[in-house]
Amino acid sequence: MPSSLAPHFIPFPPADSKPNSKSLPNASTHSSPPTSSKVTHKKAIPCSPPVKPSAPPWPPPKPMEPEPAANHLRWTTSSTGAVFPVPQLRIPSTPSQIYLLCKIRSSIPPPKFRQPFRDDRTSPAMLEIETALARILDSVSPLDPIRVPLTSALHHFAARALHATVALPGFDNSAMDGYAVFAADTTTTSPLPIIAEQPAGTSKNLTLNSGTAIRIFTGAPMPEGADAVIMQEDVDLSPDKTHIQCREPVVSGENLRRTGTDICLGQQLLKPGDALTPTRLALLASQGLNEISVIRPPRVAIITTGDELIPAGQPLLPGQLYNSNGILLQSLVAQLGISAISTHHLPDDLDQTISALRELTGTHDFLILSGGVSVGDHDHIKPALQSLGILPNLWRVKIKPGKPLLHARTETNPCQIFGLPGNPVSSYVTYQIFVRPALLKSMGSFQFELPTVPATLNQAVDNPGDRPHYLRGTLQQNTFIPTGVQQSHALFGLSQANAMLRLEANQSLAAGTNVILLVP
Numbered sequence: 001m002p003s004s005l006a007p008h009f010i011p012f013p014p015a016d017s018k019p020n021s022k023s024l025p026n027a028s029t030h031s032s033p034p035t036s037s038k039v040t041h042k043k044a045i046p047c048s049p050p051v052k053p054s055a056p057p058w059p060p061p062k063p064m065e066p067e068p069a070a071n072h073l074r075w076t077t078s079s080t081g082a083v084f085p086v087p088q089l090r091i092p093s094t095p096s097q098i099y100l101l102c103k104i105r106s107s108i109p110p111p112k113f114r115q116p117f118r119d120d121r122t123s124p125a126m127l128e129i130e131t132a133l134a135r136i137l138d139s140v141s142p143l144d145p146i147r148v149p150l151t152s153a154l155h156h157f158a159a160r161a162l163h164a165t166v167a168l169p170g171f172d173n174s175a176m177d178g179y180a181v182f183a184a185d186t187t188t189t190s191p192l193p194i195i196a197e198q199p200a201g202t203s204k205n206l207t208l209n210s211g212t213a214i215r216i217f218t219g220a221p222m223p224e225g226a227d228a229v230i231m232q233e234d235v236d237l238s239p240d241k242t243h244i245q246c247r248e249p250v251v252s253g254e255n256l257r258r259t260g261t262d263i264c265l266g267q268q269l270l271k272p273g274d275a276l277t278p279t280r281l282a283l284l285a286s287q288g289l290n291e292i293s294v295i296r297p298p299r300v301a302i303i304t305t306g307d308e309l310i311p312a313g314q315p316l317l318p319g320q321l322y323n324s325n326g327i328l329l330q331s332l333v334a335q336l337g338i339s340a341i342s343t344h345h346l347p348d349d350l351d352q353t354i355s356a357l358r359e360l361t362g363t364h365d366f367l368i369l370s371g372g373v374s375v376g377d378h379d380h381i382k383p384a385l386q387s388l389g390i391l392p393n394l395w396r397v398k399i400k401p402g403k404p405l406l407h408a409r410t411e412t413n414p415c416q417i418f419g420l421p422g423n424p425v426s427s428y429v430t431y432q433i434f435v436r437p438a439l440l441k442s443m444g445s446f447q448f449e450l451p452t453v454p455a456t457l458n459q460a461v462d463n464p465g466d467r468p469h470y471l472r473g474t475l476q477q478n479t480f481i482p483t484g485v486q487q488s489h490a491l492f493g494l495s496q497a498n499a500m501l502r503l504e505a506n507q508s509l510a511a512g513t514n515v516i517l518l519v520p
């Protein structure tokens with residue numbers, strides 16, 4: 001592990017606690033009662049094999065008043081609702097605490113941790129958004145520089161600084177179709193004889209004498225001596241086209257473009273990390289370049305997960321839905337100009353998840369997974385990573401939507417792994433806030449922030465929760481209007497939105513408040 005990353009990695013539990021979802025109790029085993037009484041955990045403990053307490057005594061002991069719920073492990077029988085308190089242990093949160101509990105109740109086999117950080121009790125605290133982003137960006141380095149043709153360089157970032165080897169303009173030239181003159185001669189009414197013609201594209205090395213004019217065209221080199229061009233609209237041409245008479249005087253320097261006034265030799269044109277926009281590509285072309293050194297864009301795998309998801313073209317069965325996060329994430333990545341994108345879908349199966357992650361981490365720079373990062377029994381991303389020995393850099397962030405965000409990085413290649421929460425809006429928001437900056441950094445950019453604009457709220461908004469909430473809405477004539485249902489599954493409002501408003505925890509804003517929007 002690179003030492004710079006070491007403090008950030010959160011260790012999984014010890015090696016003997018292997019993920020083994022196949023041997024885990026399924027839902028019915030876990031909750032089925034011994035024949036005469038239904039025994040359930042009031043709070044789920046991550047343990048395996050299933051905890052099977054011995055049959056309750058008969059006749060049952062006198063029911064007791066329930067212990068206060070907080071911080072006590074309790075057992076209850078379904079028939080009477082009676083509660084039998086166990087020794088007053090705090091809810092076990094470490095393997096040794098659980099082991100101790102099981103020793104006290106000798107009939108209970110010691111459980112193993114199945115997954116690290118399954119819930120609030122066994123997880124480290126949720127990170128603040130800024131801390132999580134900094135931690136992610138710390139682990140990302142720009143990829144290697146490569147040379148690409150200018151025609152393929154759009155959306156890439158400059159790998160190194162570039163200085164001008166060609167001045168612009170490269171020579172003094174005319175800005176207008178007209179006549180090269182001495183400015184002083186245009187104040188007189190006497191006709192000026194046209195002594196020569198200078199077209200664009202070739203220099204005739206002409207010299208202008210006082211009291212004469214040279215026919216000239218836009219972009220053509222200025223004759224020696226001439227200090228202005230008079231537009232052809234501002235002269236009267238004699239019928240035999242041999243003389244002009246100036247109707248409007250011009251001043252020295254008018255209608256001409258001096259050498260190097262735009263770009264002079266040696267001037268810095270690009271710095272490392274500059275985005276190669278259409279206009280910057282034009283600048284490079286003006287230098288006669290047909291190739292440029294850029295940072296190689298990442299190879300990205302988009303991996304959706306979930307048995308309930310089916311691709312377009314198949315009929316929907318009850319309980320199924322079409323996969324929408326695949327195209328969402330693929331398009332968002334493509335928007336950055338990344339073209340090496342592969343797409344995959346995984347069922348909720350640990351073995352298949354492990355083998356897919358093993359393969360894809362070897363062939364890609366970024367894996368962007370959606371779904372399977374929460375705490376459900378079918379959420380296999382964390383156990384799969386654990387089984388591959390990949391340590392999480394972070395899991396769970398104080399953000400709404402998107403709380404269960406996961407980030408990890410392989411040590412050798414290195415491959416960045418993002419587990420985005422499966423809800424479509426959660427995937428979108430966490431992509432914009434965390435994945436996009438990481439992709440941009442890997443591409444050599446130094447600008448990771450989303451663009452912002454000031455706006456005014458059209459209505460009051462409120463975030464009673466304890467996580468900053470990214471509201472989705474439209475920016476119309478400097479006004480922010482939230483769109484649709486502001487919940488993490490709600491795709492329609494998201495599809496209408498062109499801006500996001502970060503509302504802090506417990507923040508209420510009145511209609512008319514001035515805010516700063518993110519404009520992805």
Ligand SMILES: Nc1nc2c(c(=O)[nH]1)N[C@H]1C(S)=C(S)[C@@H](COP(=O)(O)OP(=O)(O)OC[C@H]3O[C@@H](n4cnc5c(N)ncnc54)[C@H](O)[C@@H]3O)O[C@H]1N2
Pocket residue numbers: 304305306308309321322323324325326370371372373374375376379401402403404420421422423424426488
């Ligand atoms: N007991 C708890 N349950 C949940 C918690 C929690 O803290 N405790 N967190 C909730 C939050 S917040 C989120 S967000 C979700 C994230 O869950 P997962 O990342 O494991 O995602 P899934 O369960 O696989 O899917 C969630 C939801 O999204 C739909 N989905 C998934 N993938 C796609 C896709 N490609 N296209 C369209 N829709 C997709 C999926 O069907 C589910 O409805 O966990 C909460 N639960």
Ligand code: MOO
Pocket residue numbers: 399400401402403404421423426488489
């Ligand atoms: O935090 Mo989750 O992403 O809200 O639905």
